[in-house]
Amino acid sequence: MTTPGPSTALTTPAVALPGWLVARVHTVLALAAFGSALVLGCMLHYKKIVKNGVAGWPKEWWPSVSATIGDWYPERSVFQILIALTAGPRFALVYMLYYVHHSTTLLVIGVLRTFMCGGWVYITSTDGPDVHDACMIAYVVLTLPWMIGGVLCSRGKARKWRRTTASAFFVSLVPLAYFYHQHKVKRIPGAYTRRGVQTRQSAALSVRDESSRRAARRNVCSNSPPCVTRLRSCAARRLARRTELKARTVPEISITAHPIPQAAEPPVILNWFPAFLRSLSSFMSDLYLAHTFWVVFSAVQPTLFYFSIWELAIAGPELAILSALSPALLGVRAIAIWAANKEGQITMHLLSLVAVASYVLSNPLHRLLLVTPATACVTLRQAALLLQDRKGYHSIIWLLGLLMFSLTKFANHSNNPVWPFVDDASGGWNKTGVILAVLACGDLYTRQTTADVPSRKIDVSAMPQPDTHWLAAALPLGSLVFILHAYLTEAGTLTAWAWTGWHDYQPSGPMSKHAALTLLAISAGGALALSSLCNEAEKDDAEKAPSQAQQASSTGGVIAAMLSHPAWYALGSAASFVMYGYRGWAGYAGSLVTAMFWASLVPGIVARAAATGKPGRTLGTAMFIYILMILANVWTVAYAFVPGGVYLRERTDLVMVAQTLLLAPAFAWSREARLKTPVLELPRTARLRAYATLAICCILGLATSLYRQPLAAPRPYSPGPRIITAGIWTVHFGFDNAGRDSQRLISELADDMRLDVLGLLETDLHRTVFGNRDLTRLMVEKKGYFVDIGPGPNKHTWGAVLLSKFPIKHSTHHLLPSPRGELAPAITAILDVWGTDVMVVVSHNGQKEDALDRQLQSMELGRLMAEAYPMPTIFLGYVVTKPHAPKRAPYRYLVEDGLMYDIDEDDKDRWCEYILYRGLYRTAYARVSRGTVTDTEMQIGQFVVPRHGSTTGELTKDERYLRSYREDLPVEHWFPDEYYGDKRSGGKNKHFYHVFDTPLYYRLPEGAHV
Known part of the structure; x- marks a missing residue:
């Protein structure tokens, strides 16, 4: 040595x-x-x-x-x-x-x-x-x-x-x-x-x-x-090498202008699979991973907004929305290379599963800390896929993933079954979702390039590119991401926009059961988008064509030119105007055309963004636009709790104008630009599978709509004694105290209390920060209720819902006077109670900070109830007042001016929720603790309706306050025993009778007409 x-x-x-x-x-x-x-x-x-x-x-x-x-x-x-x-x-x-x-x-x-x-x-x-x-x-x-x-x-x-x-x-x-x-x-x-x-x-x-x-x-x-x-x-050597590489590089649609080295293919363990089944497996895996993107991407805002709800202000976790800016990192070449390669894709897929698996955590903050980085990963992964998309495959898969996401929500009572804030108890299929995602990642890892499923590697072949400035590509892409998220991730959102109430026992507009039409509209837009992509035969003809004009004459070229034509933009803008300006079936028809228009734009806008050659700048700006649009959309209703919100108060029109104008650069405004429109070349097999997916989703959507409809009309709980039990509950936007969906908890308590009529407040969940959900779907489909969801998301309120076992004869939506604070919704409905018309009023008034608002709102409610006198009436509302408080507090406007009785004027321990009545015999009054559902109790009033053609007349206080023990009344009047107890013992699901520790019961006066 x-x-x-x-x-x-x-x-x-x-x-x-x-x-x-x-x-x-x-x-x-x-x-x-x-x-x-x-x-x-x-x-x-x-x-x-x-x-x-x-x-x-x-x-x-x-x-x-x-x-x-x-x-x-x-x-x-x-x-x-x-x-x-x-x-x-x-x-x-x-x-x-x-x-x-x-x-x-x-x-x-x-x-x-x-x-x-x-x-x-x-x-x-x-x-x-x-x-x-x-x-x-x-x-x-x-x-x-x-x-x-x-x-x-x-x-x-x-x-x-x-x-x-x-x-x-x-x-x-x-x-x-x-x-x-x-x-x-x-x-x-x-x-x-x-x-x-x-x-x-x-x-x-x-x-x-x-x-x-x-x-x-x-x-x-x-x-x-x-x-x-x-x-x-x-x-100096590095500079010379870079100059030489740049001189040899041909411009192309890719994340980077340089060829990207690829790692060796992993060993293929599924070679024994027939080629057709192997490629089909790859297609299905890509589809499910696109669905997973929408699961995680749509989960971060509900997860963070949970904290804003409790604070009624900016609480800090709102910064998590900035995770959507992760595509800006594609401007760093090393990150772009890693994100585009198979290893990077698999890594980000697995990291995104952290959000899906976070459902096991009970602490909302812990879930947010996992969902936030997972959102950054899944957004970066999807951006890398879209920017290397040369054949329209990944943009179509992205759209199909959105359709699949909306379909699974529609089938699962408006909750995606693998959301991190949904678990087994709230209708989740989280374990199944995680297993499917892991299998999809395994398919990706073992995948080889096939003719009909494009490789995850960047293709360096050249193709015609439009002369697109990065900003002109970023603005439409940011608007499109916002539109897809805000309007199309829930099939029922567009029906809520058009809903106006009941008239002559019939709905005057679309209901949740009609939301399958929204899925059909998205599918129609997806079919148009697919038709704008060349198949293999058209590709061969285009290669032999001597000019771009002849290339554009193919079927795909004609449809691509149509979808980029200003006339198509004008049609979509007009449909958006109809969607905003009209209600009922006319407004919903405009919404369906708009949904088709939006879906058809996906491949073209994505292709323009890929063509800029500046991925970080383009995608970063696009996602920044998306975040600004999300905030603007929320601030139209949450203006009272955010800085500068007054400028966007109730201005959904400005949001819609902005989102439409931002789409304008995606269209070819000159003949020369239309001739240069590139025609993407999607393999024939992938096209056929995409068409089949659209058809299957349409069929499943229609089948779900039919399957979910009750087979029989809703029936009251106690038809013999003519009892009507009514409740009011502020349900905190459908999130329980652990930040999970609360539909099933609400439904279980309503069923146990045998509520024939239920008013729910803080229920307008058709916004991205609430997950675009419908809080009434489960109770309507499983428990059998007629429903009026009240003023829709375009009315800028926190929402009010009326659920009734009795047919709704007529209903009207009201926006109560609110010059200073949040806009207050109200519903007045006439119910057919065994042939007797009974008016029910559900309202959500303003907060204590806005005394003038509460005064004006209470005066308007008192006027509505007084005008209906002597019709039997039940008031179920959130009014923020002390019992017997003098005017300008709401109490006396409602009781005295509205000609109503307090359900129990001796109950001095109330502040938010109140039940008032007239023309009925009150037999019970209960206050049930909030449990883990919300921060507000449920109040319940039980009444007996006078026999048909009779009235109660004017009852004295002594006649109204004949207090009784439960045992002195028939069993039909009793509330369930399971809810006796306290915080330490008894109760059910942490609900129990509180304040009085028992329901209060009352006897009928002598001579009652029952």
């Missing part, structure tokens, strides 16, 4: 790194440290980190740096780990500056400044406020000579860049000191928030200056010692 001598060691090549790489690593680590602390802090402890010694939320709404990075776990630990990793590049930058300029002063300042940074980072304001402040001040003071010295030592562009950054930093110190004085000395609420914003701006300028790539490159290359010469020559 020989030992290498000195000469051998001298010949070992040195490792050379470009100077800009050190600066870039420092920048990424520093931004990751501060950014992760900010995001985690806002999601987990928002109100705690904005609170200071002067004020808290909402006066203070932006956290300080100190509170964000040092006060709470886990953001403190994540920050400290990442900032520790930043130390190496930071010291390297200090040494590089010294090596180039030989300035000992700058070296000492840089080292001291780094140690001061460690002082205020690791000694938090909670641990030692004096030491923390001293280190922070020293850090800021040392930053001044550090920046000035850097400017003086630099030359050329580096000096100009440093001078600009340093100037901006110095200017930012003035307002920083001013707001600090306002907070520390004058103790003005809100000043600390402005100081916090200014501090982050100053820190960002400081980090950007010392981590400038230009400056770092200039520093390394300004002199020429041996190591620097190697760095410079290395950079």
Whole structure:
């Protein structure tokens, strides 16, 4: 064995790194440290980190740096780990500056400044406020000579860049000191928030200056010692290689202009499968994975909005919606290559399954922490697929996945069975969903390229491309993603838009059972989109054609030209106007045309986005547009709880105009542009399978609609004694206290209490933040109720629902006067109760902050009930008042002006929910605790309807308050025994009779006409 001598060691090549790489690593680590602390802090402890010694939320709404990075776990630990990793590049930058300029002063300042940074980072304001402040001040003071010295030592562009950054930093110190004085000395609420914003701006300028790539490159290359010469020559070789590759590259529709190396194909374990079955398996796997995309993508907003509901304000977790911006990372070539390759696709598929599997977690926050990164992964994966799509295959699969997602919701009472906030108890099929997704990933892993199922590898073959600017492609794509999510992920959303109530025992518009027509409309749009893609025979003819005009004359070319023609855009815009401006069947017809129009645009808009050659910029902008549209859509109704919401109050018209205008760049507005419209070439087998999928979804949708319809008309629980039991419940948007769907819990309690009439409030769930759900589907289809869902999502209310075992003869929707606060919905309905007309009023009035609104709303409700006098009437409402409170509080407007009786005026422990009545004999009154369903109890009133042709007349208080024991009444009047108990024992599903610990019972007066 020989030992290498000195000469051998001298010949070992040195490792050379470009100077800009050190600066870039420092920048990424520093931004990751501060950014992760900010995001985690806002999601987990928002109100705690904005609170200071002067004020808290909402006066203070932006956290300080100190509170964000040092006060709470886990953001403190994540920050400290990442900032520790930043130390190496930071010291390297200090040494590089010294090596180039030989300035000992700058070296000492840089080292001291780094140690001061460690002082205020690791000694938090909670641990030692004096030491923390001293280190922070020293850090800021040392930053001044550090920046000035850097400017003086630099030359050329580096000096100009440093001078600009340093100037901006110095200017930012003035307002920083001013707001600090306002907070520390004058103790003005809100000043600390402005100081916090200014501090982050100053820190960002400081980090950007010392981590400038230009400056770092200039520093390394300004002199020429041996190591620097190697760095410079290395950079020169890299530049020459890049120039040569660019010169040889042919422009193409792909994530990157460079051929992407692929890993070797994994061993195929299914070679014994016939080729046809193998390709069919691949098609079905792609379809299910597209369905999984919509599952995860649509789950993040309901998961995060759970916290906003409880806080009735911006709570911090709303930042999770930014996970949809992950496609912007495709601008980084390394990420684009990884996301497009099979290994990256499988990895992201498996990571997305974390969201599906998170249903096992009982804590809503824990589910959000898993759903958020999974959403980022699944969105990045889908974007990578769409941007490498040369044959329209992945865009069609994406659309079919949406159709499948909407169908499964329609079949499962408007809940997708594999959503993370749905479990076995709420109708979930989560285990089955996870197993199917794993099998689909296994199929992808073992897949080989076939003729009819395109490979997941990027194809580098050239094809005609439209001259598309990246912004003109991003705007329509962002609008399209919003439209598909907001309107087409639930078949019943468009029926809710057109619903107006009942007239002469018949629905005056479409109901949930008609939602299968929405699936047919989406399928029709998908069929048009498929027809715009060439099959193999048309592809051969197009290749032989001498001109683009002849290529466009093929069947696919003609339909593609039609779908990009301004006339098609005009038709879709007109249908959108009908959808917004009309109600009933006319409005729903416009909605169906609009749904077909939207679905038909998917391949064309995706192809334009793929053709730009700027994936990160295009997709990042598109998803940013999507997020803005989502916020605007929510703010039309949630304006009272968000900053600037007043400008979008009840302005769905602005949202619809914006989404339609944003689609305009996707159309060819000149003849030359229409001739250049590319015709995608989808293999024939894939086309046939896509058509078959559309047909199967249509058939299943119609079959589901027929299967879900009750075989018999709804029947009251107690027809013999002529009892009518009515309840009112504010159900918190269909989320229980664990953040899961509460349809089954609501249905079970209503069934146990034998409710013939039920008013549900906070029920308009046809928005992305609620999952586009219908809270009434289960009770209508399983328990047998007539339903009026009240004002639809285009009426900007939180929703009110009337469920009735009795036929609804007529119903009217009302938007109560709301000049200041949230818009209040109400339903007045005439029920046919054994031949007697009984009016039921369901309403959700404003909050306590808006006294004028509550006064005007109560006056209007009192007027409606007084006008119906002496018709028997039941009022079920949320009114926010104390019993017997004087006017302007709502109570007397409803009771006295409305000519109504309080169900029990001796019950002084009420605030939100009230039951009033007249023309009926009240026999029982119960208050049932909220259990785990919501934050509000259920109130129940039991009444007996006078025999047909008779009335109760005017009853005195003594006649109305003949209190009784349960045993003195017939068994039909008894409430179930299972709900006796308290928080510690008894009850059912944590529901129990509370306040009185039992239902209150009343005897009928002498001479009652029953």
